[in-house]
Amino acid sequence: GGSTWFTAGPGLRVSMCNKLDVGFSAVFGLGQGGPEQIYRHTLKVVAGAFPQVVTDCRPGTDPNPDKRIRIGYLSPDFRAHAMAHWISPLLEHRNRADFEVTCFAEEQAVDAETQRFKTLADRWITTQGSSAEAVAREIRALGIDLLVDLAGHTKGGRLDVLALKPAPVQVSMLGFDRTTGLRSVDWRISNPLTDPPGEADRWTTERLWRLDGPFGFRPLPAAPAVQSLPALANGQVTFGFLGNHARVGRTFLQAAARLLARVPGSRLMLLCQSGDDEAHKTFKRRVFQEAGGDPERLVFKPRISPEARFLGYYHEVDISLNSFPADGGTTICESLWMGVPVLVLDRAEAVRHTGRGLLTHMGLADWVAADLDAWLHLGEHWSSGIARLAALRTGLREHLATTPVFDAARALPALETAYRGMWREYCRERALRA
Numbered sequence: 001g002g003s004t005w006f007t008a009g010p011g012l013r014v015s016m017c018n019k020l021d022v023g024f025s026a027v028f029g030l031g032q033g034g035p036e037q038i039y040r041h042t043l044k045v046v047a048g049a050f051p052q053v054v055t056d057c058r059p060g061t062d063p064n065p066d067k068r069i070r071i072g073y074l075s076p077d078f079r080a081h082a083m084a085h086w087i088s089p090l091l092e093h094r095n096r097a098d099f100e101v102t103c104f105a106e107e108q109a110v111d112a113e114t115q116r117f118k119t120l121a122d123r124w125i126t127t128q129g130s131s132a133e134a135v136a137r138e139i140r141a142l143g144i145d146l147l148v149d150l151a152g153h154t155k156g157g158r159l160d161v162l163a164l165k166p167a168p169v170q171v172s173m174l175g176f177d178r179t180t181g182l183r184s185v186d187w188r189i190s191n192p193l194t195d196p197p198g199e200a201d202r203w204t205t206e207r208l209w210r211l212d213g214p215f216g217f218r219p220l221p222a223a224p225a226v227q228s229l230p231a232l233a234n235g236q237v238t239f240g241f242l243g244n245h246a247r248v249g250r251t252f253l254q255a256a257a258r259l260l261a262r263v264p265g266s267r268l269m270l271l272c273q274s275g276d277d278e279a280h281k282t283f284k285r286r287v288f289q290e291a292g293g294d295p296e297r298l299v300f301k302p303r304i305s306p307e308a309r310f311l312g313y314y315h316e317v318d319i320s321l322n323s324f325p326a327d328g329g330t331t332i333c334e335s336l337w338m339g340v341p342v343l344v345l346d347r348a349e350a351v352r353h354t355g356r357g358l359l360t361h362m363g364l365a366d367w368v369a370a371d372l373d374a375w376l377h378l379g380e381h382w383s384s385g386i387a388r389l390a391a392l393r394t395g396l397r398e399h400l401a402t403t404p405v406f407d408a409a410r411a412l413p414a415l416e417t418a419y420r421g422m423w424r425e426y427c428r429e430r431a432l433r434a
Contacts, residue, residue, distance in 0.1 A: 076156025152176020216408025
């Protein structure tokens with residue numbers, strides 16, 4: 001059905017969304033109670049799933065603030081997965097003299113990307129099938145200084161390991177863009193555009209370390225070449241959202257119906273999990289029609305692999321619409337790399353501002369709207385200038401390659417500076433306790 005799962009360690013899954021007419025926006029109460037409701041609900045789920053008394057890890061590691069730091073990356077996504085684009089730069093471009101890296105892999109599937117990751121790590125530990133206690137013992141035995149979780153509450157995440165506090169400094173970033181709710185996690189890494197200082201700090205159990213710039217994204221090396229704007233050939237504008245189909249709920253569909261009404265002949269391309277995903281297609285057509293849209297203007301595509309083949313769908317899209325209230329990250333980067341600009345709605349009350357942060361770092365802030373009326377206006381504006389849109393498409397990939405998001409080697413030093421800063425702060429606090 002329409003469930004989206006909140007994963008709290010092996011064997012424990014809590015359904016947070018079990019009705020098709022709710023959609024992804026209800027996974028953490030998005031659009032209902034906002035950041036506070038999400039935060040309180042997360043704490044409630046975590047309180048029932050994990051120990052509340054954090055174990056003293058009593059690390060045997062050398063508390064030298066300037067030593068070579070032992071980093072542990074904990075993830076189920078060392079494979080052909082959306083997260084691989086963000087994980088790759090962490091391993092490919094790291095400063096090997098200052099950082100030793102161990103990957104703790106919850107291997108749900110092993111593929112060529114997994115094998116590549118293994119060659120990039122100093123050490124590889126498979127955690128699949130191991131208890132939290134066993135993994136925690138391994139982390140302690142290896143003297144990991146910073147344990148960095150890349151999955152959070154997503155499928156395959158090992159928050160049960162983090163709850164045992166096996167490393168002196170524990171960090172959350174990338175794979176889960178909100179608080180873990182675990183007191184054992186010391187930091188969450190973000191940036192000021194995505195998590196603005198002040199309000200964002202109220203709804204997280206971790207301290208926020210804000211980078212000066214973005215995380216680095218590695219585009220697929222085998223990505224197809226950008227092709228010409230499809231509207232030039234077919235005379236109609238095709239909007240698209242080719243991210244997780246569960247992110248397309250009522251709020252998004254109602255807004256999309258209004259946009260298509262302003263752009264005659266336009267259509268909206270959406271992704272389904274499979275070609276016969278009739279329940280989701282029926283729901284989306286119904287909501288779209290109830291909002292005044294013509295359901296015949298919705299085009300559904302099944303998720304396909306390999307990724308290079310999937311990216312070919314963007315040859316049929318003129319403008320992408322980022323999802324909301326829960327916005328995407330990987331989907332934005334994929335679309336832009338394929339030459340398709342992304343229209344982002346960034347409301348002040350949003351839980352996070354991922355789309356705004358990414359587009360600003362790419363020099364595309366003029367594609368970000370602060371409210372629905374502005375979003376509709378931007379969509380109509382760009383749809384009416386086909387020649388201008390075609391020119392943007394032609395040069396977009398070349399432009400992106402010069403930005404810090406797609407120049408991962410340029411982006412990574414800021415993250416490694418954060419790691420060093422966290423470790424030094426831990427060493428300082430430990431010295432004060434001694």
